Each structure stands twice: as structure tokens, then as C-alpha cells.
Amino acid sequence: MTGGVRSMWPLARRSTRALAGALLAAACVITACSRPRAPASARHLVLVTIDTLRADRVGVYSGVDLTPHLDRIARDGAYAAHAMTHVPLTRPSHATILSGLLPWELGLRDNLSPAELPSSPLLAEILKRAGFRTGAFVSSIVLAGRGGFGRGFDRYDDDLPQSAGADLLSTSQRAGADTLRAAVGWLESQRGADRICLWLHLYEPHDPYEPPEPYKSRYRDRPYDGEVAYADTLVGQLDDALDRLGLKSQTLLVVASDHGEGLGEHQETLHGFFVYQTTLAVALMLRGPGVVRGGRIDANVGLVDVLPTALDLLGVPRPIGFQPSGNSLANALRGGPAPTADSPQYAESLVPLLHFGWSDLRVLRRGSWKYVLAPRPELYDLSSDPSEQHNVVDEQPVRAAALRGTLAKLLDAERRAGTTSNAGGTLPVDLLQRLGALGYVAGDASVSSTGADPKDKIADFRRANDGMRRGILALNQRDYASAARVFEELINSGIESFEVHLYLARAFAGMNRADRAAAHFEQAARRAPLLEDAWAGWAEASLATDGPESAIAIVREGRTKNPRSPQLAVLDADMSLRLHKPDDAVAAFEAALPLLPRDASIRQRLGEVQRDLGHIDAALVSLRDAVAVDPSNAPAWNALGMTLGGNGHLDEAEKAFREAIARDATNHRYVFNLGLALARQGRSREARPYFEKTLQLAPDFAPAREELQKLPMDRRGQ
Numbered sequence: 001m002t003g004g005v006r007s008m009w010p011l012a013r014r015s016t017r018a019l020a021g022a023l024l025a026a027a028c029v030i031t032a033c034s035r036p037r038a039p040a041s042a043r044h045l046v047l048v049t050i051d052t053l054r055a056d057r058v059g060v061y062s063g064v065d066l067t068p069h070l071d072r073i074a075r076d077g078a079y080a081a082h083a084m085t086h087v088p089l090t091r092p093s094h095a096t097i098l099s100g101l102l103p104w105e106l107g108l109r110d111n112l113s114p115a116e117l118p119s120s121p122l123l124a125e126i127l128k129r130a131g132f133r134t135g136a137f138v139s140s141i142v143l144a145g146r147g148g149f150g151r152g153f154d155r156y157d158d159d160l161p162q163s164a165g166a167d168l169l170s171t172s173q174r175a176g177a178d179t180l181r182a183a184v185g186w187l188e189s190q191r192g193a194d195r196i197c198l199w200l201h202l203y204e205p206h207d208p209y210e211p212p213e214p215y216k217s218r219y220r221d222r223p224y225d226g227e228v229a230y231a232d233t234l235v236g237q238l239d240d241a242l243d244r245l246g247l248k249s250q251t252l253l254v255v256a257s258d259h260g261e262g263l264g265e266h267q268e269t270l271h272g273f274f275v276y277q278t279t280l281a282v283a284l285m286l287r288g289p290g291v292v293r294g295g296r297i298d299a300n301v302g303l304v305d306v307l308p309t310a311l312d313l314l315g316v317p318r319p320i321g322f323q324p325s326g327n328s329l330a331n332a333l334r335g336g337p338a339p340t341a342d343s344p345q346y347a348e349s350l351v352p353l354l355h356f357g358w359s360d361l362r363v364l365r366r367g368s369w370k371y372v373l374a375p376r377p378e379l380y381d382l383s384s385d386p387s388e389q390h391n392v393v394d395e396q397p398v399r400a401a402a403l404r405g406t407l408a409k410l411l412d413a414e415r416r417a418g419t420t421s422n423a424g425g426t427l428p429v430d431l432l433q434r435l436g437a438l439g440y441v442a443g444d445a446s447v448s449s450t451g452a453d454p455k456d457k458i459a460d461f462r463r464a465n466d467g468m469r470r471g472i473l474a475l476n477q478r479d480y481a482s483a484a485r486v487f488e489e490l491i492n493s494g495i496e497s498f499e500v501h502l503y504l505a506r507a508f509a510g511m512n513r514a515d516r517a518a519a520h521f522e523q524a525a526r527r528a529p530l531l532e533d534a535w536a537g538w539a540e541a542s543l544a545t546d547g548p549e550s551a552i553a554i555v556r557e558g559r560t561k562n563p564r565s566p567q568l569a570v571l572d573a574d575m576s577l578r579l580h581k582p583d584d585a586v587a588a589f590e591a592a593l594p595l596l597p598r599d600a601s602i603r604q605r606l607g608e609v610q611r612d613l614g615h616i617d618a619a620l621v622s623l624r625d626a627v628a629v630d631p632s633n634a635p636a637w638n639a640l641g642m643t644l645g646g647n648g649h650l651d652e653a654e655k656a657f658r659e660a661i662a663r664d665a666t667n668h669r670y671v672f673n674l675g676l677a678l679a680r681q682g683r684s685r686e687a688r689p690y691f692e693k694t695l696q697l698a699p700d701f702a703p704a705r706e707e708l709q710k711l712p713m714d715r716r717g718q
């Protein structure tokens with residue numbers, strides 16, 4: 001079976017069900033486009049990702065009248081009628097868009113997966129090497145640039161409003177209008193650039209659904225739709241800006257949603273747990289040079305196809321040796337043959353497994369058939385049953401077996417790649433907590449399935465999400481008692497996870513219950529050994545209850561699990577100093593150095609310990625390193641000066657103190673030290689004003705008074 005780009009616009013105005021039925025027939029033939037082939041390559045790329053946009057809220061997909069701007073873009077270009085995400089979560093889905101690789105190839109399975117993207121080239125890196133100016137403007141903390149998302153971008157603007165109050169739900173995202181303004185400002189600053197790549201990420205319509213006016217009133221009973229309509233307006237404004245800046249005709253505009261939203265169907269409120277079309281079906285449309293007007297791709301396509309398609313339409317070759325998993329749709333978009341309709345598409349949800357120890361869900365879609373691998377497998381014919389109400393796995397055993405066989409091959413490849421367990425617990429706790437507040441509840445990170453079918457666990461999942469949100473908000477309001485009550489309730493009702501234990505421990509720590517905090521930090525660390533904050537929290541709580549010997553043993557165990565954790569290495573050094581073991585502290589600091597290449601204070605602290613041990617040469621290396629990595633660090637300059645001066649290098653010490661004072665002229669110790677360095681060089685007249693200045697800054701600082709008295713009287717007034 002093959003599909004093709006079609007110019008049959010009116011078809012898209014039918015209902016989803018009729019549309020799907022018609023497509024099954026239509027998809028069986030190549031439909032050559034009746035229009036002439038579109039011209040050559042686009043110069044610029046503008047990629048817009050709209051978070052949590054259900055495909056069926058876009059007019060061309062369903063006929064609803066909610067998205068006039070998106071509909072116009074699709075009409076002026078083309079859209080993929082059966083586009084899907086490979087995982088219904090923001091972070092891995094965007095990683096696929098930017099990499100052309102599937103979640104298991106990326107090792108990125110959920111929003112809490114290890115932050116690092118693999119080294120294979122990302123879209124912006126490829127384009128930057130091809131001479132593009134590259135800018136990204138994202139609206140959610142989930143897409144913060146750390147971990148590789150910013151690779152290849154000249155500018156990666158993940159500047160989200162800082163959390164001012166306790167309500168993290170509204171502060172972990174940036175309003176679309178603000179992100180758009182920043183993006184358009186950047187576009188304006190690139191005037192005259194030969195080639196431009198812009199990625200704009202809009203967090204509307206992700207929950208909470210709080211559209212601004214007039215959408216709030218207009219969609220009073222449908223706030224999600226209000227957010228969709230608002231996002232559509234923002235895309236229209238971006239398009240106007242492209243026009244105004246003279247970029248529109250030369251720009252490939254790609255608009256995609258990263259996943260949909262449950263909205264209560266299949267009992268799923270949000271997204272990320274199940275793999276129904278409510279959350280897997282995405283909008284995907286392209287417009288610009290090389291894209292025939294009014295085209296429609298009927299084949300199954302995935303977000304993994306975006307990167308190879310964009311490269312082809314921009315005329316940018318793939319890097320040598322780079323093999324994306326997606327297919328280029330460029331031929332089809334130019335009016336040529338489309339990929340075959342029955343080319344399989346893969347999707348997954350590992351959240352039930354990785355976060356709760358229940359079964360994972362795996363999807364294979366081929367033609368109109370969709371197979372869900374689960375303890376109780378599911379098979380749907382999306383042409384006759386687009387809302388997936390009739391599981392026909394028992395009625396269609398041969399078809400189910402064939403799809404399961406294809407899926408098994410994919411899972412074999414995944415096992416060989418060995419990324420299943422690559423999830424959970426390596427993000428900093430602040431990010432973790434804010435993600436939790438967004439509803440990305442996580443649970444037991446161990447990958448030992450109880451085999452429970454997620455279909456049987458949706459009520460537990462919703463209860464867990466609800467409890468996590470309430471508990472985290474209470475934590476942030478420093479209402480530790482309420483927070484502890486919520487998390488204890490979750491544990492008592494059988495929902496245990498590393499996060500629940502971590503947050504409960506933080507609540508107990510907030511209540512100064514170090515013993516109970518230690519117990520739950522330990523639970524969190526045991527369940528998610530990569531969670532360095534759990535080890536650190538456990539060690540600090542244990543310090544209060546059992547003393548430094550016990551605390552350092554915990555830190556050391558944590559370091560064996562997290563050898564790359566700077567936090568735990570520094571904590572080891574701190575504890576070693578408490579135990580009067582400076583040699584151990586030096587070793588721990590030295591382990592932290594390569595993990596904190598830009599951190600001056602660690603180098604300063606190391607240098608001071610080395611100095612106190614009498615290892616002057618080593619101390620000077622560390623302190624010079626400190627001021628080299630951060631010349632603005634006044635304490636590091638001062639420490640360098642003290643070490644130099646203490647070992648007879650008074651002229652160099654003088655220079656270092658002057659550097660410290662240049663950064664902070666109000667610190668009386670720096671001023672005093674400079675005076676001392678001058679006095680020891682016999683330059684009493686120069687020293688005097690610094691001792692006097694010291695006393696102005698700190699009138700009770702006796703050493704300055706003493707030094708003034710020591711200055712030779714006969715030099716006064718010289």
C-alpha cells in the first residue's frame with residue numbers, strides 16, 4: 001500500500017471518523033499531485049512546536065473551527081493527516097524532533113530521564129555547520145537547555161520566570177506571548193543573515209488551562225480549547241512577523257505538536273501514561289519553498305521524520321555517517337511519491353514501568369491498525385474505530401500476531417541498545433520538584449515490573465498525581481506538616497516512589513525531625529541510587545543524629561553510585577574537614593574539579609586546605625586556577641594574595657589584593673591585607689591609608705589599629 005500527497009482539501013473537512021474511513025481507501029494508491037512541483041529549497045527554517053496540542057483540535061484534522069491560522073498554514077502548504085509522536089511526553093518527544101532518533105535510541109524515555117542527549121548530531125548543530133544562525137525560545141522548564149537541548153543554538157532562551165511565590169504550577173512556564181516576543185526580537189536582530197533557523201516552543205495548551213482574555217471568556221466551558229485558540233493566534237502573529245521581516249516566502253515553516261492530551265478519554269486526564277490516539281496523534285504541517293500547496297500526506301508518519309524532512313527541504317546534506325531513524329517526506333511534499341502507508345510507526349509509554357513498577361506499553365501502528373503490547377494487549381482499527389473503543393485483539397488473532405512480531409523485532413533492537421534502564425533520578429532536586437509540580441509524577445525507578453496492566457492502574461495513577469501536586473505545593477509553602485501528611489498517605493495507600501520518599505524526607509527535615517528525614521532520604525537513595533540529592537540529604541540528616549563518621553560513610557556510598565556527582569564529592573570534602581582529615585578533603589575536592597570546570601570557589605577551598613597542609617606550590621596552582629576560571633571572584637584573589645604573602649612573595653600578593661579590592665572595595669580584610677603587603681615591603685606611607693580605610697570600614701578591627709601603631713613615626717607625613 002502506498003499513500004501520497006493529495007490536493008483534496010475538502011476531504012479534511014469531514015469528521016474524523018469519515019475521514020479515516022475515506023483515507024483507508026485513498027491511501028492505497030499513489031495520488032500524483034495535480035499541481036506543478038514546488039520550487040527548490042527553502043533558505044530559512046522556522047520550527048514551531050505547540051505543546052499538548054491534540055490533532056483533533058486543529059481544523060484541517062477534524063473540521064472544528066478553532067485554529068484559523070494553523071489551517072491557513074496547512075492550506076498554503078501541506079499537512080500529515082496521520083502524524084504521531086513516539087512518546088507522549090514533552091522532553092523525549094522534542095528530543096526525537098531535534099535528533100531524528102527514537103526514544104530508545106536516545107535513551108530518553110520520560111521527562112526525568114538522564115539529561116544528556118547522545119552525541120549524534122542535532123538539527124541545530126547540522127544547520128549551524130551549514131551556515132545558519134540558530135536561535136531557540138522555549139516556554140517550559142522541561143526543555144531547559146541543560147543536557148544537550150541547547151546544542152547547536154547560538155542563542156538558547158530558556159529564561160523562564162523565576163518562581164516568586166509558592167505556586168510552581170504557574171511559574172514553571174513562560175507565557176507564549178513572552179516567548180514569541182523574544183523570538184521575534186531575535187529574528188529582527190538577525191536581519192540580513194544568510195540563513196536562519198528558529199525554534200519556537202509554545203507551552204499553551206499544556207495544563208493548567210488558563211487562557212488569557214478574550215479566550216478565557218470565549219471558551220469559558222472549554223479552557224483547553226481556549227488555550228488552543230490562543231496558541232493558534234500566537235502562531236498567526238509569528239507568521240505576520242515573518243511576512244513583515246521579508247522572510248516568509250523563503251522560509252520552511254514546520255508546525256508540530258509534541259503530543260496530545262487525554263481530556264478524560266480513557267480516564268486519562270493529561271498525557272504520558274497511556275498510548276491512545278488522544279495523546280499520540282499530533283498535528284504536523286509544513287509550508288514553504290518545496291512544499292506543494294494544499295498537500296496532504298496520508299501515510300503514517302512520525303515526529304522522527306521531521307529532521308530528515310527539514311534537511312532535505314532546506315537542501316542541507318546529512319552529516320557523513322549520520323543515519324536518522326525517520327524518513328524524509330520531502331519527495332512527497334514536493335509532489336512526488338509518499339512513503340508507503342503501511343510503513344510501521346512505533347510509540348511507547350514507559351512511565352507506568354519506570355515510575356510505578358507496572359507494565360510498560362508499546363505500540364505498533366501499520367496502516368489503520370494499531371497494536372498495543374500490554375499484559376492484556378489491544379488491537380484497534382483506527383479507520384472504523386478512531387476513538388479506540390473496541391479492542392479486537394481476540395477477533396483478529398492473525399493480524400495481532402503479525403503486528404506483535406514486527407514490534408518484537410523493534411524491541412530486540414532496543415534490548416541490544418540497552419537503554420531501557422536508562423531512566424530516573426539524575427536531575428537536580430529543584431528541577432525534579434518543579435517537574436513534579438507539573439504533574440510529571442515519578443515513582444520507583446527500578447525497572448522490575450509487577451506486571452500490572454496500566455489499564456488497571458489509572459485510578460492509582462491519578463491519585464498519585466493529585467497527591468504529589470498537593471504535597472509539593474505544601475512543601476513550597478513551607479507547610480511541612482501538611483506536606484508530610486499527604487506523602488505519608490500516598491505511601492500508606494501503596495504508592496511508593498523515590499520522589500514520595502524524597503519529598504517526605506524534605507518535609508521531615510523542614511520540621512527538624514532529622515531521624516525521620518534520614519529514614520526517608522535513605523529510602524529514596526535506595527530506590528533511585530542516581531539521585532544524588534537523596535544521598536546528600538541522608539548524609540546531612542545523619543550528621544545531625546549520628547555525627548560525621550556516620551554521615552561520611554553515607555556520602556562515600558553515594559559516591560560509589562554517583563562517581564560523577566560534584567555535589568557528593570564536595571560534601572565528602574566538607575565532612576572530611578569536620579573530621580579533621582584534610583588529606584581526604586583534598587582528594588575529594590580534586591575529584592570534584594573536573595566535574596565543576598568553571599567553579600572558582602571549589603578551587604579556592606582546595607587551595608586553602610593545601611596551604612594549611614603546607615603544600616604551598618599545590619595551593620598556589622589551585623588558587624591561580626580559581627582566579628583564572630573566574631577572575632571576578634574577589635575571595636579567590638584574596639586567598640591567592642594571602643598564600644603568596646605568607647610565603648614571601650609580597651609583590652605578587654600586593655597585586656592579588658589589589659585585584660580583590662577592585663572586585664569588592666568594601667571588604668575590610670582585603671583592604672587590610674593590601675596594607676599589610678605594602679607595610680611588609682617597607683612602604684609604610686602607602687600602607688597607612690589602607691589601614692585607615694580598614695578602620696573606616698570596620699572600626700572594631702583591632703589588627704588594623706595595631707599595624708597603624710607599628711608604622712614608624714618618622715615616616716609619618718613623608
Ligand SMILES: [Zn+2]
Nearest residue numbers: 051052090258
Ligand atoms: Zn509536551
